[in-house]
Amino acid sequence: MPKLKKLYLPYSSELDLGLDGGPLCGNMFDGEDGERLRIQMAMESIEAMERAGEIVRAALPGLKGVKVGNSYGNFTTDGEGRNVTVWPWSGGRVEEWINGD
Secondary structure (H helix, E strand, O other): OOOOOEEEEOOHHHOOOOOOOOOOOHHHHOOOOHHHHHHHHHHHHHHHHHHHHHHHHHHOOOOOEEEEOOEEEEEEEOOOOOEEEEOOOOOOOHHHHHHOO
């Protein structure tokens, strides 16, 4: 697919990568354990999106990136020439991404 540059995928919970999407009711995030559950779900979502990015990059190495749900991963190389995918939470910005900052 020489003209394909970016691939748009549905949300990670729809990709059968081990993430079920979490609780359907926001009330699950209330109460004593709600914040821990919210962070856990966000981390599982990150892991699934990164897994999707790895799969796509391996299958379609000519792409510039992949969008999973609302998050875009840019395919690039680091200073040492290694393939990396830069996500909105890359570079130590996981907490900012989880909190919507």
